[in-house]
Amino acid sequence: MKLLWLSALSCNGNVHSFFNYEKIDSFLKSFTFIYHPAIESDYTLQDIVKKDIPCDILLLEGTLQEGLQKAGVDIEDLIFRYGNKVKKIITVGTCASFGGIFLDSEEKYGLHYRKKEPHDKFISLKEKTINIPGCPIHPQTLASILYSIKKEFEIPLDPYQRPKEFFAFTTHNGCLRNEYFEYKVDNHQFGNIEGCMFYEHGCQGPFTNSSCNKILWNEVSSKTRSGHPCLGCTEPTFPKYNFFETKKHMGIPAHLPLGVPKRAYLSLAGVAKTFKIERFEKKLI
Amino acid sequence: MIRSELIEKIEGEATLDYHFKNKAIEHVDIKFLSSRHIENILKGKSPLDALVINPRVCGICGHAHLIATVEALEGCYENLEISQKAKKLRELTLNFELIQNHFKWFYLVLLPLFGQKQNIYKATHPSKLMGQAIATIAGQYPHNSYAIPGGITNEVLQQDIIKIEQYIDETIAFYQNHLVDADMENFIDCESVSKVLSKNGDLIDILKTIKQNKWTKLGRSYDRFIVFGQNSYFKAGRGVATRVNHNLNTKYITETNNTDSLAKNVKFKKYYYEVGPLARAMINKTALVKDSHRKYRDSIFSRILARTCEIPQLLIHSKKILNSIDIHEPSFIEPSVPISEISGKATSCVEAARGSLIHKIHIENNTIIEYNIITPTQWNLSNGTKKDSGVAQKAMVGLKDIEVAQKVFKSFDVCSVCTTH
Numbered sequence: 102m103k104l105l106w107l108s109a110l111s112c113n114g115n116v117h118s119f120f121n122y123e124k125i126d127s128f129l130k131s132f133t134f135i136y137h138p139a140i141e142s143d144y145t146l147q148d149i150v151k152k153d154i155p156c157d158i159l160l161l162e163g164t165l166q167e168g169l170q171k172a173g174v175d176i177e178d179l180i181f182r183y184g185n186k187v188k189k190i191i192t193v194g195t196c197a198s199f200g201g202i203f204l205d206s207e208e209k210y211g212l213h214y215r216k217k218e219p220h221d222k223f224i225s226l227k228e229k230t231i232n233i234p235g236c237p238i239h240p241q242t243l244a245s246i247l248y249s250i251k252k253e254f255e256i257p258l259d260p261y262q263r264p265k266e267f268f269a270f271t272t273h274n275g276c277l278r279n280e281y282f283e284y285k286v287d288n289h290q291f292g293n294i295e296g297c298m299f300y301e302h303g304c305q306g307p308f309t310n311s312s313c314n315k316i317l318w319n320e321v322s323s324k325t326r327s328g329h330p331c332l333g334c335t336e337p338t339f340p341k342y343n344f345f346e347t348k349k350h351m352g353i354p355a356h357l358p359l360g361v362p363k364r365a366y367l368s369l370a371g372v373a374k375t376f377k378i379e380r381f382e383k384k385l386i
Numbered sequence: 387m388i389r390s391e392l393i394e395k396i397e398g399e400a401t402l403d404y405h406f407k408n409k410a411i412e413h414v415d416i417k418f419l420s421s422r423h424i425e426n427i428l429k430g431k432s433p434l435d436a437l438v439i440n441p442r443v444c445g446i447c448g449h450a451h452l453i454a455t456v457e458a459l460e461g462c463y464e465n466l467e468i469s470q471k472a473k474k475l476r477e478l479t480l481n482f483e484l485i486q487n488h489f490k491w492f493y494l495v496l497l498p499l500f501g502q503k504q505n506i507y508k509a510t511h512p513s514k515l516m517g518q519a520i521a522t523i524a525g526q527y528p529h530n531s532y533a534i535p536g537g538i539t540n541e542v543l544q545q546d547i548i549k550i551e552q553y554i555d556e557t558i559a560f561y562q563n564h565l566v567d568a569d570m571e572n573f574i575d576c577e578s579v580s581k582v583l584s585k586n587g588d589l590i591d592i593l594k595t596i597k598q599n600k601w602t603k604l605g606r607s608y609d610r611f612i613v614f615g616q617n618s619y620f621k622a623g624r625g626v627a628t629r630v631n632h633n634l635n636t637k638y639i640t641e642t643n644n645t646d647s648l649a650k651n652v653k654f655k656k657y658y659y660e661v662g663p664l665a666r667a668m669i670n671k672t673a674l675v676k677d678s679h680r681k682y683r684d685s686i687f688s689r690i691l692a693r694t695c696e697i698p699q700l701l702i703h704s705k706k707i708l709n710s711i712d713i714h715e716p717s718f719i720e721p722s723v724p725i726s727e728i729s730g731k732a733t734s735c736v737e738a739a740r741g742s743l744i745h746k747i748h749i750e751n752n753t754i755i756e757y758n759i760i761t762p763t764q765w766n767l768s769n770g771t772k773k774d775s776g777v778a779q780k781a782m783v784g785l786k787d788i789e790v791a792q793k794v795f796k797s798f799d800v801c802s803v804c805t806t807h
Binding site for chain 1 (some may be wrong): 394395397423431443448507509514515517520522525529531538539549715803
């Protein structure tokens with residue numbers, strides 16, 4: 102299967118994250134890049150912009166910007182030219198999906214969304230697009246979706262066109278600090294394995310769709326496992342600034358766990374807080 | 387005659403306009419044509435947000451941007467206490483980033499310049515190990531923000547130390563099996579290029595190819611080196627050839643706009659300097675690189691040798707750091723004053739994979755007033771004039787063949803995204 106990896110305004114973080122894919126050697130036996138920003142390919146970027154090279158999937162990385170050119174050709178023209186021909190388009194990372202961290206003006210956007218707002222610039226390509234956000238992308242998510250396309254599997258998507266198999270979960274699923282969350286113990290301090298970062302340190306894990314604690318990063322860890330709050334980087338709202346700080350209204354977190362009504366959260370929290378559980382008040386080791 | 391070439395796969399792209407006179411390159415204009423304006427994005431944000439934004443400057447050296455950011459923020463404090471454990475772990479994760487970069491550069495960028503195919507396995511296998519070592523401490527790689535003012539977010543347990551040591555050992559074995567078949571402890575103390583050339587390995591093949599093709603004079607520039615970052619391994623200093631002066635002050639750095647490129651030029655006291663592994667080895671007086679420099683000066687031979695030899699040096703040194711960590715020390719010491727109440731200006735300098743990275747910050751009232759980033763590739767690829775060329779420009783003057791000029795250009799390990807932050 103032939104892939105074209107096209108970069109808009111990016112940091113190349115998705116390229117390097119994908120290099121961490123555990124089975125990249127066997128992947129490259131199943132897929133060929135007609136162009137990739139780092140891997141040798143049969144065609145140069147200049148070939149890509151001058152000719153029509155056959156390919157099956159367009160991988161688009163980076164924030165789009167009005168007038169942005171690749172090898173002298175407007176990137177929008179390239180997206181239409183290759184997008185119209187391929188079977189599928191994948192936005193690789195949050196920048197290409199929703200605009201991401203470099204979205205600082207009206208001239209910038211993701212392929213089909215500006216943050217949460219859909220736009221119709223590439224509406225004719227929307228049906229064949231799968232959004233795989235993440236800053237950066239999780240290598241296993243991208244590889245799995247490409248294999249699924251190759252095998253012609255049906256890929257259920259959520260309303261933001263993210264594959265449900267990876268984005269139906271939250272970062273909170275599998276977080277090793279869950280006990281502290283369940284019993285509403287809000288004594289987290291950085292540099293410790295104990296404590297939940299949801300109450301004071303801005304962790305967005307309970308309302309961020311991702312598999313970060315289900316499919317570990319670099320096969321070993323995750324942000325929350327290393328005592329770092331989830332930044333919500335797979336969401337269209339990323340970046341929600343004032344990271345490391347939990348926004349609250351009247352002492353209640355402004356953003357509650359995904360799908361949990363305020364009343365249910367407050368009732369449960371109220372009950373949990375009536376208990377003092379000694380194990381959660383001291384160091385585990 | 388001017389010939390314009392698009393250079394691809396350099397963490398982005400750049401355009402080189404080669405000016406020929408009498409069939410030889412007289413001057414090269416180096417142009418970067420897009421920018422993400424990260425310094426503007428930072429303005430008005432809360433200081434800690436820089437810890438999240440700045441790693442996104444670059445996908446391959448984003449960790450250096452994190453460490454530079456946290457050190458700049460900490461520089462705004464007076465008497466901030468940071469444990470040795472946190473300092474050592476930060477140094478380790480930065481070392482691991484440098485190492486993964488050097489493997490990728492060698493097997494993805496360098497091999498094709500010498501007529502060989504990229505080797506994805508050899509590029510990614512050791513890089514993955516280093517990524518895993520970083521993730522064990524920092525949660526993930528790339529793009530984590532685990533270093534915060536006062537220390538690091540992770541506690542780090544005995545089992546983590548054991549795992550990291552295994553990743554280091556496996557990477558050392560990989561280097562020995564593939565790049566240079568020598569005992570690494572002896573290799574890092576080797577003083578002779580000739581001895582190294584008697585060994586086998588992928589690095590040796592490249593160095594021999596350079597010698598066989600008589601390319602040992604290729605890529606010479608001003609022979610001026612500068613290193614701003616310092617830690618338990620690197621020393622700060624500047625030098626011309628082997629003369630080294632350790633007195634450096636960042637106030638002498640000047641950054642100027644380019645008329646036809648979105649990257650800025652950088653000088654120290656009106657001069658262009660080379661940064662990166664060759665500069666670090668010259669300032670550190672690494673014996674093997676000094677021998678190479680004595681024979682071949684600041685050529686591609688020395689540049690390639692310095693970058694690839696930095697791998698075992700950093701691996702062996704990292705093992706020593708790892709074994710000196712007391713895990714019972716705190717990872718994080720809460721600053722007595724929160725950053726929201728701190729106002730000030732600070733400059734930080736760290737050694738990133740491609741050379742010295744400088745961050746300057748000004749914060750007031752929990753807001754970033756000004757942020758300035760100077761990246762290593764800006765130093766090496768400054769786009770000067772015919773009379774006052776940048777380092778890479780100077781290194782290409784006089785060459786007759788554009789393919790050969792590309793070898794010189796890419797010997798600097800170019801990072802387009804850093805340059806166009």
